Amino acid sequence: MSTEWLDEQQQRTWRAWLAVAELLPRTLDAQLQRDAGLTHAAYVVLAMLSEAPDRSRRMSDLARVANQSQSRLSHTVARLEERGWVHRVRATEDRRGNVAVLTDAGWDVVQRVAPGHVAAVREGVFAALTREQTLALEEALTAVIERLDPDHTLRAVD
Template sequence: MTTRWLTSDEQRAWRAYIAATHLLEDALDRQLQQDAGMPHLYYQVLSVLSESEGRKMRMTDLAEALKITRSRLTYAVTRLEKDGLLRREECEWDKRGTVAALTDEGMEVLERMAPGHVAMVRQAIFDHLAPQQVEQLEEISGVIARALQGDVAAVGDVPWRRRSSGPCS
């Protein structure tokens, strides 16, 4: 089997993508650490829960939505639970399952953090893009996400924005 090496154009695009994603994640982590003393992942956990039905989500579904391992999620949830920002509950429909539930305090913290986070995202990305480029960014990101998921997601479906049919489904 022969290796399909990247073309010069592909290599430049790849390196630009890697640099941008690393710089963005670092900037978001720095901003959230400075404003709230937590990494970007913890903000993402709170955000996804805030948009879920009943502000709850089964841990396995939450890990899938965030595209992280269950062990990494468990570590984050333990810290957020210790800080009173969420709590774990038994799943009513499946006693083997555990649900992460956003507390009122967690929602308040998220609401305080959101303006700074959105400002950073806007400053880092959207203030530099034309409307057509925003559409292209969404399209390209969707294509990559679907390819990495084995093309199981429907066209236009953004996997990290899916909502479960209930907190234990």
């Protein structure tokens, strides 16, 4: 069996992706740690709850929109509960699942931290790109996501 190696362009692109995948989370984590003592993963959970109706989501849905496994999400939500920013309740419609609810204190954290986070994302990603490059990046990433998750079971559908 013969291996079809990446060509030079693919290799450069792949290595650039690896660098971004390492550097961007580190940059965002640093900003969130400095501003709120939060990891990026925890902030995403708070943000996804803040955008939901009634500031609540079923844990399975929250895992998908936050791009976390059920296990990781459970640990993240437990840490947020300790801080009083989230609490869990039984789902009212079937009483089988759990729902994560953003507390008023959690909402205050999101409102306080979001401007700095948006500035870090804008500076770390979009300040380096033209409008055309931003569109091309969106199209490229969407194509990769569709290849990785064609039936949309691993993430929320936009």
